Amino acid sequence: MIYISDTLTKSKVPLETGQPNVVKMYVCGPTVYNYIHIGNARPMVVFDVFRRFLEFVGYKVVMAQNFTDIDDKIINQANEWGVDWKTVADTFIAECYHDAQLLGIRTANFHPRTTDFVEDIINAIAKMIDNDFAYVTPNGDAYFSVRKVNDYGRLSGKKLDELRSGARVDVNELKIDPLDFVLWKSAKPGEPVWNSPWGKGRPGWHIECSVMSQKLLGDMFDIHGGGEDLIFPHHEDEIAQSKALTGKPPARYWMHNGMIIARGDKMSKSLRNTFMVREAVRKFGKDGVRLFLLSKHYRSPMEFFDAPLDDSSKAAARVHATLYRFTEKYNYPLVPKYDEEMNDYQTRFIEALSDDFNTPVALSVLFNVVRELNKAMDDGNDERALKMYHLIKRVFGNMLGIFDGETDKVQRVESEEMQTLDTLIRGIIEMRNNFRKEKQYEMADKLRNLLGESKIRLVDTPEGTKYELY
RNA sequence: GGCGACGUAGCCAAGGGGUCAAAGGCGGAGGUCUGCAAAAUCUCUAUUCGAGGGUUCAAAUCCCUCCGUCGCCUCCA
Secondary structure (H helix, E strand, O other), X not given: OOXXXXXXXXXXXXXXXXXXXXXXXEEOOOEXXXXXXXXXXXXXXXXXXXXXXXXXXXXEXXXXXXXXXXXXXXXXXXXXXXXXXHHHHHHHHHHHHHHHHHOOOOOOOEOOEHHHHHXXXXXXXXXXXXXXXXXXXXXXXEEEOHHHOOOOOOOOOOOHHHHHHHOXXXXXXXXXXXXXXXXXXXXXXXXXXXXXXXXXXEEOHHHHHHHHHHHXXXXXXXXXXXXXXXXXXXXXXXXXXHHHHHOOOOEEEEEEEOOEEEOOEEOOHHHOXXXXXXXXXXXXXXXXXXXXXXXXXXXXXXXXXXXXXXXXXXXXXHHHHHHHHHHHXXXXXXXXXXXXXXXXXXXXXXXXXXXXXXXXXXXXXXXXXXXXXXXXXXXXXXXXXXXXXXXXXXXXXXXXXXXXXXXXOOOOOOOHHHHHHHHHHHHHHHHHXXXXXXXXXXXXXXXXXXXXXXXXXXXXXXOXXXXXXX
């Protein structure tokens, strides 16, 4: 049984899906007006791994992640650059796919864009107006009446009257209640527009997710995920909208990941303390970044700074070296037969992830197996080595989306340049070994240092001298 | 102001009434291996879990107080 923390009930609950062995999951994606940063990447990686885990234990996962491709920030950005909104959106959707791919995030089954669903959104709003959950103001805005649904505020633990007294809510005389939120924004001059029964305008933010998730995953899917900053008002409003439309909340469970903190604040584009995914991958490697993101429980906020990223990067490199050591001997390792030890490690790994997706514990199992793989190779126990290799590379690595490349940062390209370099290095190694044979260690060490300065590390093994670039 | 989370070794981070003299990673010390290194491996590196009270046969784990950090309440993943 898999247990997850449900934001709505604030408790750890068993995952019981609508259809047996199928998990339908919707994860809120970014508004595309710039490159994605590490904060955007956390839910992407977390839910990517969660999905792989569910698949491993036998679920068929149907996953959707949206792009908000029309919004004030996109329009502002477009105006600033003197291009149209769609160019901005298209550009950063493309860049987002690029960065997601760099991070080894599998594409979801659906990546809906708001502007592809305007017709459905209009229909949904019309229905809410008909059923008296929403109203149109004289200027052509449409608003949702928050007080028409019961339990509004349950997800975020807020009480309507406390919110009102907070007086932080948008003061807008057109709204009947200050807490009402916009479903359709009437167009200001020069803004992109779509036609609607109540005038030219564009969809508000919350309605897109309700409409797209319902259309793609159905009235009540299993898991709705996203960053915890979306709990209020975004997800609260989605619940209200779905209840107005279908009489049901949109999802059975709500999973929220904690924020990435940088320099004392939440990482956010508007706070200018972002660290781009692209830069992080360049600096720490794909597996280093993923390992970092999985090193802390997904619900806790995590501080972003170099030291732990460096640690994760080193740990990833160590595992890569171990795997490389194995594949050097066995180019095409086949499938081992499971034994008690393998079952035991795998069970521990799965149990960790089954307990509210405890990735830090799962990683501890992984690192234990890495040590066992090294030991098996040290002992010359190839059969056991294959078993450990299989667990790391094909089972754990597969679920975590790591160790699927040759090495993390160092490329072992079969290019002509590499061939030349290889010949050169091998030549120097041979010279050094001749010096060693003649016990001229000073000369031998000189050559080793020379290579070391060029970031080439020599490793003397019983099978001869090897080298690696670092 | 309201709601919520957290404070565990040099750093990162699990655990969440007894099996914890507390997993794992990074770092550090020492051993094995090596001509020496490197890599790998082994041992050690928190008698203690922010501070102070309390409950209990038993607490890092439950309760209270205090100190500190952070999130949400506004666009945000």
